Amino acid sequence: MSHQSIAYHPEHNHSHCIEQALAQARELCKARKQRLTAIRELVLRLIWQSHQPLGAYDLLPALAEAGFNSAPPTVYRALDFLQTQGLVHRIASLNAFVGCPSPEHAHDGCFLICENCRTVVELDAGSIINQVQTEAQALGFAVRQQTIEISGLCPNCQNPGQSSDS
């Protein structure tokens, strides 16, 4: 992972970020013989507009503008598909959705959520997940899914007088 790929980094190139995500999504769906339809690709593109998670209802106006119907089931279906393919994650504590930077292997994310600028970064959570596994196993609990969402302040928002993204 390069420094630029981290959303906090001043040199983060988001247009590269989003185009790469879309290209990878197209590749993955092709390889898996899944259909990345126009609606699904649009929803994915909208979610990748930023590293701030979007709610399902935030997506509806843009779908309407693009000429699709804009009833909730449409966007939830697209989101279900994208989640199943690992292309987006749902953030339970926000009821919102964010693009996944590594959709090629199925995994639960571990997220850092900035309370000021709302930017979300997905951690490589190997050691945390191992720790959870260890503690769960000590109680005989079989882990199937992990929801790990950390709220706080990102490096950029810890300096007072800094511009906010809200």
Next chain:
Amino acid sequence: MSHQSIAYHPEHNHSHCIEQALAQARELCKARKQRLTAIRELVLRLIWQSHQPLGAYDLLPALAEAGFNSAPPTVYRALDFLQTQGLVHRIASLNAFVGCPSPEHAHDGCFLICENCRTVVELDAGSIINQVQTEAQALGFAVRQQTIEISGLCPNCQNPGQSSDS
């Protein structure tokens, strides 16, 4: 923590569990000069009826039976109070609430959620939280709150043909 205090344990004595939770709540509120009113105590008692989290709307009928009004704001106010006092936790992935076994010190819980019997156990999560802190600090992120919710199967529900609590 004794073995019996773990909800999975065959000798878990829940009537002891709930009475202790209520007694501790009364003590804590008294010490903090906070008012554990009838509604608040009833909501706490209802939540402690089991180790399965309850949704806010699950509580309304019981409030009505007890002669209180049963509109949503009533129960959400009680839940807000109980959360502020550390007496209950909200499980974001379930939109539900569970009693906290150690309300005397403020903390975020780390929960094991059984997908079969829906029993939730709160871990002593020191080492997990440390691990999270370490990873967050490496990115310059200042942690304020942690949401850690693990879904899977509890020991009792991993044996097929076993009775379910649903």
Next chain:
DNA sequence: AAAGCTGGTGTTATAGTATAACCATTAATG
């Protein structure tokens, strides 16, 4: 080509979760 199947989408309605806003009442304080 006709019939039948599948997956994706359109559409309407409704379920489920949470809060805003305003008013009445009760409890704590001086």
Next chain:
DNA sequence: CATTAATGGTTATACTATAACACCAGCTTT
């Protein structure tokens, strides 16, 4: 007792998510 703060009642509404059924396009099977 008067004042103030905290609590609760009430109505309405916002926000999040899904059920259920209809339609259609593309495909397979005959």
